Amino acid sequence: MSIARGNPMQTVLFAAPARLWAKYQAPLAEAFRQAGLRVQMADATTPPETVDYIIFAPGGLLADFTPYRRTRAVLSLWAGVERIVTNPSLTQPLARMVDPALSEGMVEWVTGHVLRHHLGLDAHILGQDGIWRGALTPPLARERNVAILGLGELGRAAATALASLNFRVTGWSRAPRELPGIRCLSGAAGLAETLARAEILVTLLPDTPETENLLNAATLARLPRGAVIINPGRGRLIDDAALLAALDAGQIAHATLDVFRTEPLPPDHPFWAHPGVTVTPHIAAETRPASAARVVAENIRRDLAGLPLLHLVDRARGY
């Protein structure tokens, strides 16, 4: 009895697309158990005013948070929160997903695509045609300028991994940062300088009103001619028409895009057919249920222990 009094049952609502429940049910139960939490999952009959925590992912049915008056926090399974942060009915604290497995996945995806372009892999892999292309020896990474827009959880991890391979890495963020082995810049002048040297540009910014169309005709023109863009951030960071024009003009040699304004990318979108574009289907870094469940459970444990929530979203900044 005393244990139950000190560790009251928490009612948790899984507000995500229904198909995700099968993936998350067991990992969440295990993570709650390991965190010492007593949890009952809400169902269709649970009154909203009895829900303590909401686990959220876009695409579920929950759009109005008003009835969830007792809810202490909304815990996003996604790192990017642009689809919930502007919801006017959301007054509860919002925490986003920061998870070592997510960062690990992003580092691998970014490194793979940077190396593809750095090494010129396509020319060798696709050109198995009897022609000895000896002149295509790539430079060393230490001779290659790579830039990362966004030095948050994912940008920092990717920048650090690329620097460890000897790439000359420049990173750009809103606030000034210091990272070993990485040239860190901020502000408008910092952006201009970052772009001017970026042979390969990786965009890992959140989708906010300030970052929308950050890559437009003017900023694309600041890149060295023949630059490569790799965007695992968000589709709205890039003005699609400006990118297509820059590709057609040879200003941009290639764009590898994982995220789009409309997802799935419509079959008739020009990105699909453009020879200078590689489309990947928003798979750069997927939230992994086992590790994400531990992040969620840890945040509930902290909150119940009176500790501040981790990874709180700043509503004013939008990320």
Ligand code: NAP
């Ligand atoms: P984060 O930790 O919030 O970092 C965001 C970074 O962007 C920070 O360095 C921030 O600067 C910078 N930034 C934001 N607004 C800016 C502005 N107006 N000017 C300059 N810099 C700005 O986010 P994260 O965890 O690294 O994730 C980044 C994004 O990756 C997510 O928002 C999501 O859209 C995307 N993502 C994609 C996938 C995928 O599978 N494709 C998976 C996960 C996440 P400060 O450091 O100064 O705050």
